[in-house]
Amino acid sequence: MSEMKDAVEAALERVDLPDGGNLISRDMIRALRVENGVVRFVIEAPSAELARQMEPLRAIAQKATEAVPGVTSASVVLSAPTESKAPPQLKMGGHPKPQDSVMKPAGVKTILAVGSGKGGVGKSTVSANLAVALARAGKRVGLLDADIHGPSQPRMFGLTDKPASPDGKTIIPLKAHGVTVMSIGSMLAEDKAVVWRGPMLMGALQQMLMQVDWGTQDVLIVDLPPGTGDVQLSLCQKSEVAGAIVVSTPQDVALLDARKALDAFATLKTPVLGLIENMAVFTCPHCGKDSHIFGHGGVVAEAEKIGVPLLAQLPIDLDTRLGGDGGTPVAMGDGPISQAYAQLAERLIQGGIV
Numbered sequence: 001m002s003e004m005k006d007a008v009e010a011a012l013e014r015v016d017l018p019d020g021g022n023l024i025s026r027d028m029i030r031a032l033r034v035e036n037g038v039v040r041f042v043i044e045a046p047s048a049e050l051a052r053q054m055e056p057l058r059a060i061a062q063k064a065t066e067a068v069p070g071v072t073s074a075s076v077v078l079s080a081p082t083e084s085k086a087p088p089q090l091k092m093g094g095h096p097k098p099q100d101s102v103m104k105p106a107g108v109k110t111i112l113a114v115g116s117g118k119g120g121v122g123k124s125t126v127s128a129n130l131a132v133a134l135a136r137a138g139k140r141v142g143l144l145d146a147d148i149h150g151p152s153q154p155r156m157f158g159l160t161d162k163p164a165s166p167d168g169k170t171i172i173p174l175k176a177h178g179v180t181v182m183s184i185g186s187m188l189a190e191d192k193a194v195v196w197r198g199p200m201l202m203g204a205l206q207q208m209l210m211q212v213d214w215g216t217q218d219v220l221i222v223d224l225p226p227g228t229g230d231v232q233l234s235l236c237q238k239s240e241v242a243g244a245i246v247v248s249t250p251q252d253v254a255l256l257d258a259r260k261a262l263d264a265f266a267t268l269k270t271p272v273l274g275l276i277e278n279m280a281v282f283t284c285p286h287c288g289k290d291s292h293i294f295g296h297g298g299v300v301a302e303a304e305k306i307g308v309p310l311l312a313q314l315p316i317d318l319d320t321r322l323g324g325d326g327g328t329p330v331a332m333g334d335g336p337i338s339q340a341y342a343q344l345a346e347r348l349i350q351g352g353i354v
Contacts, residue, residue: 002158002327004070005034008041011064015057023061030079037072039065042079051080090165092187092207093200096234103209103239107216108142110354113235113244113270117257119150119226122278123247125324126314127223128156129331133338133345134219135178136331139354142173142180142217144208146235147225148201149194151185158327159186163212171212177332182212198230205234219354227257228264236268243273243353245311250277250298258299262306273353274311275303276344282316312344 009032013024023029023043032041043058045051058078065074104111114130116123124147131143145153154160157176163186164172173182184194184204196204214220222241225231235241244265248258258275265272277299282291293316303310320337323330331341348354 004037004039004068005032007068008032008034008039008065008071011068012061015061015064017057037070039068039071039074040076041065042077045078045080048080051078054078090168090171092184092204093196094203095199096203096206103206103235105209105212105214105217105220107214108220109217110219110242111222111239112219112273112348112353113222113224113232113241114247115224115232115244115261115265116226116247117228117259117261118254121247121249121254121258122314123226124152124156124223125320125329126245126247126276126278127221128153128324129320129329129337129341130344131179131221132177132329132331133341134221134348134354136342137345137349139218139345139349140216141178142182142214142220144212144220144222145181145183145185146205146208146222146231148184148196148204148231149225151183152324153181153183153223154185155190155327156324156329157181159183162186169211171207173212173214176327177329180214180217182208182214184208201230202234205231206238209239228260232264233268236265236270241270243271245273245276247276247278248299248302249279250292250295250300252295252298254294255298255302258302272308273348273351274309275299276311277313279316280313285318311347312340314340 009024012029013022015023017026028044030042030044043054043061045054055078058076062074062076065071065076114123114127127143131141135141143153145151159174159176159181161174163174163182173180174186175181222235246258246261248254262272279294282293284291300310317337319335320330330337
């Protein structure tokens with residue numbers, strides 16, 4: 001579907017404007033959607049007067065779109081800014097507002113946190129694929145990217161649009177692969193840094209929990225940032241978190257930090273539902289030999305030691321990396337990694353967690 005969208009945008013780049021540039025370079029295309037070969041978008045003119053003069057251009061754009069291979073029909077609408085007052089702009093961050101009740105969206109049944117003691121262990125990859133696997137199992141799933149300094153879920157889900165805010169307060173989240181996704185990464189340019197102190201982080205977390213129109217969800221997975229800082233503290237103290245899953249590699253250094261995450265959840269009285277050993281083994285695609293790049297069995301031993309379930313042992317493989325970078329989580333497929341995530345989702349469902 002994204003390939004067809006790219007082809008449509010390429011066609012619109014060839015629709016030149018009388019005063020120079022084209023529809024894409026002049027940023028006049030809004031709400032471009034491609035569904036089952038049907039293309040819809042809006043051409044936003046600079047003013048209502050110019051919009052009335054642009055009907056021939058609209059017809060050319062529609063004809064160019066219909067000529068794209070795979071497009072069955074196109075609907076193109078002319079629009080222009082109204083003279084009325086624009087809706088207030090949504091501002092993210094800032095100090096959290098006083099809250100009379102816990103931070104739990106009304107339509108969300110269960111909040112499930114996915115954490116790790118350190119970065120680079122695949123926590124966001126596990127969060128994304130678990131969300132997709134639960135959605136494929138028939139659950140209504142939301143995914144909150146709470147890693148505000150390093151958001152990655154927009155890339156993993158192939159999200160390029162910006163969440164809408166009709167009134168400057170309510171945030172309409174994006175959806176992909178059956179999952180409702182909210183990330184501050186969708187509000188900013190991909191290379192834009194978020195340079196905020198703790199109170200700003202807590203304010204953003206409050207907004208993404210309580211101002212987002214999550215709708216009705218069986219589970220809201222919260223992809224936590226690495227470590228045991230402000231976001232973990234705010235979420236576990238001010239929201240109703242049903243439990244946490246801790247992700248680690250078998251490596252001793254990763255396990256040192258994973259134990260800190262486990263201790264933090266214990267301190268915050270948040271139940272740890274289990275551990276996931278990620279990057280457990282690499283199977284060479286050429287010779288079939290298994291290599292334990294990050295060590296072997298460390299998370300298994302830790303789970304036995306503290307008496308919590310080992311929920312999954314996930315290998316390191318190329319398909320997982322390609323799926324994450326390409327916006328199509330590996331859990332969308334039918335291979336062995338997808339089946340591993342499906343089994344993890346089924347285990348959570350059968351355990352009554354989701």
